[in-house]
Amino acid sequence: MNLQFTQEEQEFQKTIRAWMRENIPEEISRISALGEMPEKSQQQQWEKRLGKQGWLAVTWPEQYGGPGWTATQRYLFDLERAMAGAPPVSPFGVAMVGPVIYTFGSAEQKERWLPGIASGETLWCQGYSEPNAGSDLASLKTRAERKRDHYLVNGQKIWTTQAHWADMMFCLVRTDPDAKKQQGISFLLIDMNTPGIEVRPIYTIDGHHHLNEVYFTDVKVPLDNLVGKEGMGWTIAKFLLTHERTTIAGVADSHYALARMKMAIDEAPYYIDKQQARRRVAELEVELMALEYTNFRTVAATDEGRPFGPESSGLKIKGTELQQKMSQAMVEMGGLMSLVWDSSSAVGNESFNHSPRRYNFLRACTIYGGSNEIQKNVLAKMLLGL
Amino acid sequence: MNLQFTQEEQEFQKTIRAWMRENIPEEISRISALGEMPEKSQQQQWEKRLGKQGWLAVTWPEQYGGPGWTATQRYLFDLERAMAGAPPVSPFGVAMVGPVIYTFGSAEQKERWLPGIASGETLWCQGYSEPNAGSDLASLKTRAERKRDHYLVNGQKIWTTQAHWADMMFCLVRTDPDAKKQQGISFLLIDMNTPGIEVRPIYTIDGHHHLNEVYFTDVKVPLDNLVGKEGMGWTIAKFLLTHERTTIAGVADSHYALARMKMAIDEAPYYIDKQQARRRVAELEVELMALEYTNFRTVAATDEGRPFGPESSGLKIKGTELQQKMSQAMVEMGGLMSLVWDSSSAVGNESFNHSPRRYNFLRACTIYGGSNEIQKNVLAKMLLGL
Amino acid sequence: MEFNLSDNTTMVADTARRYLKDHYGFDTYMQQLNQLNHCDPSRWELMRELGWFGLPFPESVGGYGGDLIDVAMIVREAGAVLCLDPYVDLVIGPGKLLEYLGTERALKVLQSIVDDDERVACALYDYHAGYNILKPSLSINGSKLSGRKNFVPDGGCANRVLTTAMLGDELTLVLVPLEGCEVTRYRGLDGSRLADVLFDDVVIDEEMILSRGVKVERAVSKTVAWLQALDCARMYGAASALYQRTLDYAKTRKQFGAPIGSFQVIQHYLVDMFTDLQQLESMLFMVSVKADLDDTLEREHACSATKAYYADKGVKIAQQAIQIHGGIGVTEELDIGHYFRLMTYCSLTHGHGDYHLDRIAALGEECDRG
Amino acid sequence: MEFNLSDNTTMVADTARRYLKDHYGFDTYMQQLNQLNHCDPSRWELMRELGWFGLPFPESVGGYGGDLIDVAMIVREAGAVLCLDPYVDLVIGPGKLLEYLGTERALKVLQSIVDDDERVACALYDYHAGYNILKPSLSINGSKLSGRKNFVPDGGCANRVLTTAMLGDELTLVLVPLEGCEVTRYRGLDGSRLADVLFDDVVIDEEMILSRGVKVERAVSKTVAWLQALDCARMYGAASALYQRTLDYAKTRKQFGAPIGSFQVIQHYLVDMFTDLQQLESMLFMVSVKADLDDTLEREHACSATKAYYADKGVKIAQQAIQIHGGIGVTEELDIGHYFRLMTYCSLTHGHGDYHLDRIAALGEECDRG
Numbered sequence A, B: 001m002n003l004q005f006t007q008e009e010q011e012f013q014k015t016i017r018a019w020m021r022e023n024i025p026e027e028i029s030r031i032s033a034l035g036e037m038p039e040k041s042q043q044q045q046w047e048k049r050l051g052k053q054g055w056l057a058v059t060w061p062e063q064y065g066g067p068g069w070t071a072t073q074r075y076l077f078d079l080e081r082a083m084a085g086a087p088p089v090s091p092f093g094v095a096m097v098g099p100v101i102y103t104f105g106s107a108e109q110k111e112r113w114l115p116g117i118a119s120g121e122t123l124w125c126q127g128y129s130e131p132n133a134g135s136d137l138a139s140l141k142t143r144a145e146r147k148r149d150h151y152l153v154n155g156q157k158i159w160t161t162q163a164h165w166a167d168m169m170f171c172l173v174r175t176d177p178d179a180k181k182q183q184g185i186s187f188l189l190i191d192m193n194t195p196g197i198e199v200r201p202i203y204t205i206d207g208h209h210h211l212n213e214v215y216f217t218d219v220k221v222p223l224d225n226l227v228g229k230e231g232m233g234w235t236i237a238k239f240l241l242t243h244e245r246t247t248i249a250g251v252a253d254s255h256y257a258l259a260r261m262k263m264a265i266d267e268a269p270y271y272i273d274k275q276q277a278r279r280r281v282a283e284l285e286v287e288l289m290a291l292e293y294t295n296f297r298t299v300a301a302t303d304e305g306r307p308f309g310p311e312s313s314g315l316k317i318k319g320t321e322l323q324q325k326m327s328q329a330m331v332e333m334g335g336l337m338s339l340v341w342d343s344s345s346a347v348g349n350e351s352f353n354h355s356p357r358r359y360n361f362l363r364a365c366t367i368y369g370g371s372n373e374i375q376k377n378v379l380a381k382m383l384l385g386l
Numbered sequence C, D: 001m002e003f004n005l006s007d008n009t010t011m012v013a014d015t016a017r018r019y020l021k022d023h024y025g026f027d028t029y030m031q032q033l034n035q036l037n038h039c040d041p042s043r044w045e046l047m048r049e050l051g052w053f054g055l056p057f058p059e060s061v062g063g064y065g066g067d068l069i070d071v072a073m074i075v076r077e078a079g080a081v082l083c084l085d086p087y088v089d090l091v092i093g094p095g096k097l098l099e100y101l102g103t104e105r106a107l108k109v110l111q112s113i114v115d116d117d118e119r120v121a122c123a124l125y126d127y128h129a130g131y132n133i134l135k136p137s138l139s140i141n142g143s144k145l146s147g148r149k150n151f152v153p154d155g156g157c158a159n160r161v162l163t164t165a166m167l168g169d170e171l172t173l174v175l176v177p178l179e180g181c182e183v184t185r186y187r188g189l190d191g192s193r194l195a196d197v198l199f200d201d202v203v204i205d206e207e208m209i210l211s212r213g214v215k216v217e218r219a220v221s222k223t224v225a226w227l228q229a230l231d232c233a234r235m236y237g238a239a240s241a242l243y244q245r246t247l248d249y250a251k252t253r254k255q256f257g258a259p260i261g262s263f264q265v266i267q268h269y270l271v272d273m274f275t276d277l278q279q280l281e282s283m284l285f286m287v288s289v290k291a292d293l294d295d296t297l298e299r300e301h302a303c304s305a306t307k308a309y310y311a312d313k314g315v316k317i318a319q320q321a322i323q324i325h326g327g328i329g330v331t332e333e334l335d336i337g338h339y340f341r342l343m344t345y346c347s348l349t350h351g352h353g354d355y356h357l358d359r360i361a362a363l364g365e366e367c368d369r370g
Helices: A007-023 A026-033 A040-053 A071-083 A091-104 A107-119 A233-242 A251-267 A274-303 A311-333 A335-339 A356-366 A372-384 B007-023 B026-033 B040-053 B071-083 B091-104 B107-119 B233-242 B251-267 B274-303 B311-333 B335-339 B356-366 B372-384 C007-023 C026-033 C041-049 C068-080 C087-101 C104-114 C214-252 C264-290 C296-330 C336-348 C353-369 D007-023 D026-033 D041-049 D068-080 D087-101 D104-114 D214-252 D264-290 D296-330 D335-348 D353-369
Strands: A124-127 A143-146 A150-157 A168-174 A185-191 A197-203 A209-222 B124-127 B143-146 B150-157 B168-174 B185-191 B197-203 B209-222 C120-123 C139-141 C144-153 C160-167 C170-177 C182-187 C193-203 C209-212 D120-123 D139-141 D144-153 D160-167 D170-177 D182-187 D193-203 D209-212
Touching (some): A007 A040, A007 A071, A026 A040, A040 A107, A071 A251, A071 A274, A091 A107, A091 A124, A091 A185, A091 A233, A150 A168, A150 A185, A185 A209, A185 A233, A251 A274, A274 A311, A274 B274, A274 D264, A274 D296, A311 A372, A311 D264, A335 A356, A335 C144, A335 C336, A356 C336, A372 D214, B007 B040, B007 B071, B026 B040, B071 B274, B091 B107, B091 B124, B091 B168, B091 B185, B091 B233, B168 B233, B185 B209, B251 B274, B274 B311, B274 C264, B274 C353, B274 D353, B311 B335, B311 B356, B311 B372, B311 C264, B311 D335, B335 B356, B335 D144, B335 D335, B356 D296, B356 D335, B372 C214, B372 C264, B372 D264, C007 C041, C007 C068, C068 C087, C068 C214, C068 C264, C087 C104, C087 C160, C087 C209, C087 C214, C120 C144, C144 C160, C160 C193, C160 C209, C170 C214, C209 C214, C214 C264, C214 C296, C214 C336, C264 C296, C264 D264, C296 C353, D007 D041, D007 D068, D068 D087, D068 D214, D068 D264, D087 D120, D087 D214, D104 D209, D120 D144, D144 D160, D160 D193, D160 D209, D170 D214, D209 D214, D214 D296, D214 D335, D264 D296, D296 D353
Parallel strands (some): A124 A168, B124 B168, C120 C160, C139 C160, D120 D160
Antiparallel strands (some): A143 A150, A150 A209, A197 A209, B143 B150, B150 B209, B168 B185, B197 B209, C139 C144, C144 C193, C160 C170, C182 C193, D139 D144, D144 D193, D160 D170, D182 D193
16 A cells, blocks of 8 residues: 655656646636636647647557556646646547557558547547437447448437547448347448538537537448448447546546635635535545545556456546536536626636536536446446346 | 414414423423334323324314314424424324225224224234335235135234234235235234234334234134225225325424424534534425425315325425434434433433434335335326326 | 415416417527527517516506515516516516615606616626625715626616615615616626626716615615525426426437336436425425515525525436436537526525525524524 | 555455454344443454554564554454454554553553553543543543543443543543443443443542643544544445445345346446445545554545545445345344444544534645645
8 A cells, every 4th residue: 555656756747747837828728717618729739739749649558659658647647737727638539549549450540540649630539429329329320331442321420529620530330230239330430521421510508519410421431441340349339438548537627626616715705604615625625535546546556457347437427426516516606706608708707717608518427428327327237247 | 375374273283382281291202302212101101192182083084083173283283292292193093094994994894993093092003014025015925815704814024013012903915816916905904912923023223123023824804804895905005105194294303303403503512613513404404494385285285175196205205315314414413422322321411312223213214115216116107107 | 374376376477478488489598698688679568568567566656566476476487488588687676676765766766667668777796795785895985986796687788777885884775877887798607698887986966876774785685585586486487397398308218219217217317306396396485475574584594495495406407407318408409408507597696505504504593592 | 556455464354354254243243232341352362362452553562563554454344244342442542542652651551452461441532522632621630530531432341541631721641440430331323332431539640641732632633543544444344245235135135026136226326335335445545544644634634534425425325225125124133234333333433524524624724824
């Protein structure tokens, strides 16, 4: 049992902290402080800067462009990133399609796609959900018909985050309509500039455009863009779900939120008794501690090369619940300030403000990537073995 | 909309309050203040006193011995009863078998059984649950075979509250083993002194003896003790579930608990900041208010002869949850005092104390009478109509 | 006790429901979201014709002497359809304030509101004072008013503003034309239009000072009690719409080959929403009577309890409605997310949940001592 | 960071599990419940032989220099089988207190505890002081100790008691033989044996005063930190047993023709218990390291956070275990209810949840200022 970071780790953390202070664009940390999210150009500029430093694809093996960090180093890096007010890296390239490509892809696919992800050049999106395949993902209907030298893709995806930013989409498609549900699904990489693709915005309850519907009408995708074999799509999707992600609990960003909240207590005139506000923060702090130390255990296990079991599903559930609770607490501590829709519009609102729009948007975090109810169903199956 | 009690009702309340003050045995209110429950002799002495006054079977029609009160009067009576520190009346006779007998019973049955209930002379218990028929009550197996001049009863009941006190049991038995689940069940009255009945205690986690197992071996029950017709048992059981009970939410006893809690705040040295304790009580007070006004609505509806729908199932769920929360809060406010198992054993413990044993026992209140999960299943069926 | 609405109140509620059904749909709301002036002339006129402007005011000013419950039933219906027309902010709020002052000058202004001759907003809050309505940061020095009011719900169209300010240590109510002030208008979380008003040494003549001292404190407190009750009425309308929509969705939306309402966890979520909704309704009835009481302790206790309860359960219903809807629940094109915004908004106006629980705890102490 | 137990600690934990499996079952517990003296001679001797008495103490007094985590793993296993042997109360509590005092006299007493030559209990609490261990109500006037200590966990068998009392404004620790005192023994909620001790002008000679002032404050604070961590270890053992038993029950108990674990609501309950249990384990590891720190702020923060978290989630797991078991869960013949009592008990010792959240809030203020 050793809860200290090593001397080397502490040095590493200092280096990261210093670098972050110098390299995070001021505009970005200002946006984070308001609880807002960056524009595409801001996000990409930031990711490219990380990419240039070799710090974008931090989870990847060195041979593909990873920095060769331990899980602990990745955790510290993520913490310093968050505390400095930078947004998390978009997960679709680095955390999702990257590992799929270097695990299941051909040599050509690796060479072709991985460098663009690691440099922040190519932006990706994820084509999973469909209008009638949400929680029940396996009933997806988007069809990829194998022709002589291409797949012909027809169908519709929905809830596609950043599809309007993305150069590429990784996509679950049905290649064999006669096979049973989970079978007959394949994993396809689609260039978003291919004719026949239409991206329509879905505005979310924070008033922003993050999500999209994507329509495919006779879209021709090269046969080379199939990852693995036909019918392997479901296997790959499951691999991704259980793929190690030491940041799944959102501990780093919750620490940032907690720090902002503590700043807010003295400023906010919305408590008769400040001790009540402190007490409320204390409750969240305790929950964050429990989450954090559970997260530390997965980090340590990863560094020791031990698999970490159902514990990580628990992290997603607890982590998202806590993010929502913290966000709600911040909105409440903001009192009347949180009545303001656009944080930049009201006079005198430069001081503490957690945008209520962020709070709105965070309602989605217990829904996307498999709702918490679905996560619990899956976990129950593992625990009960029924 | 009128939230005032009428002049008459206020007068009525005063009368009851004065009567309670004079008539509740001191020993009983002392026991209540400690969160304990009375012995059989204390309980029966108290119920007989009410019976003598004509205030025991308060929900009954006057022709059977009820006082002819409105639901509002019954509510006020119950409130004054609780605030004076008297325990609720045992439900099995007055609230349960009584209404069954005057609704479904023959003239002879009414004459034979109702007076003893209304006077507090006869004590009853309820024979519903069996070892393999808890939440799934309809799979009960206790068999009553019709012979020439009696039913021959064999089987076992469990969780029978006060079976060791009771003179009589009302019982669900299977008269037709070939009929489908809910059918073939009948409602039988059984004299607890009949040969072949064995009552074995079940001690509960408060260390007390409230519950029992009851074994029937060739028990002969007169044919006259069947209520309604054979096979009507399930209908009668359902009637009882939906039968109006304006005290189902436990509002009166929760008011008593709240008052005790407020007294405790100043005495208890277990808070760094008393305001935190007041705040905690405030939360419970608000929940009680919401429950109370919902309860008022059922009371008012009853007085107007309007049926009150699924709302009353909600009252049971909310009421029992709140009783548990309040009890937990009291145990916590008691701090180190709540470490003491037997409230009378520790020195200096005469001041505020909510026995932790009471808190233990109250865990059962979301289980018995149909667990809250079962209540929610039933309510969901009504709401969704699926 | 008696929980039935009077025939009169029932009629008011029915009329409101019919009127809104005919004149206010989700598309109306979406349009209004983008408008800077929320007093739509035709609907404003219709509301006047329905008698809503005079509803809770004395006959002497052209009113009908109605009760808080009458207004609450209108506001409930408005909440149920997300209606943003600033009826409460520009009629009820300033109207009750003026009525409670009761001076001849105040009643004359009230009369002009009832007659829809002008639009008056209430400026009760500023950044620094937070929820403390009795100690605004603004003050009148000599004959000049200086300082800033924030979060003024003026619907983008008020021409005068009833502003609290300190004159020495007395709470004072002044009526100031907005022309001479620097007004910054912006959008509220619920889509309504708010304003910050900067009073930069505005000259205040005796005419503009409506009253001061204890009378103003009492008028402000009683008015805010009404507004708190009406917050809850609006939230109840939204909660009830959310419950109904979510119930319908659970019956029809299919996943894994069955309606999602057939899954036990969703069923229990819905039961929780239903039972909470029942209790929210009971609390609304209660506060609609008690927020109008003269007894300060009982009035404030009732208002704080209801606001605290709504901030907890009302918001929970909205969160649960989104969760059950899944992805579609977080989109702007569906109404669910808009009800959620309304709910958050109303949970923060005139004191949030923590504030009101604190106040109950403090009132409790007072009671115990008194 | 590294969350693996050392080989040594693993061995201690394994030995404890094996020992308890062989020597302590639910029937042992049920018998012990009815006994007035909780130091069973044969088990006490076995524990001594296992080296537990000297485990966390310096070699100079015959100890093994073990860590808090070693003791925590024993206590976790003891909690998992409901073991009532007063190992913590009569060995670890007084032992750490004496070790932290570190005077020759104190170490001599510690030596006699390690050698099992006598039984010493800690009397840190009384009715009036509540959780405030630094300001007991008792005082020494002249050479006489007067007042009452309550809730002394003495297992029914201590012969001396380490008592805190005020001497002037200094916290003082005295070692008093129980012979001369009026001792009232009673049963605790968890089945353990507690005592109230009345010191009725007991004559205190210099010999009996072990130390005073800041040294005592520090020793008491550090000892209570250990005891708080061990409360959590005991609760974790119980929580983990409750989870496992409830999971097994859900797999086998049938209602409506299917195991109750096939119902989605029960499944989600179990998942909640599981995820909470994971986090409880993480917090236990954390506090087992930090409760032994010299840095007061970090130590107290860690202890308060863990106690608050356990008071919340540990108790919730026990409540949920009862609910899932239904009727059988509230009977005395099943172990479930006894784990529930243990959980409540430990949630109240050395500060309950509200107390610890208050303390964190207060520490936060200190940090911000410092």
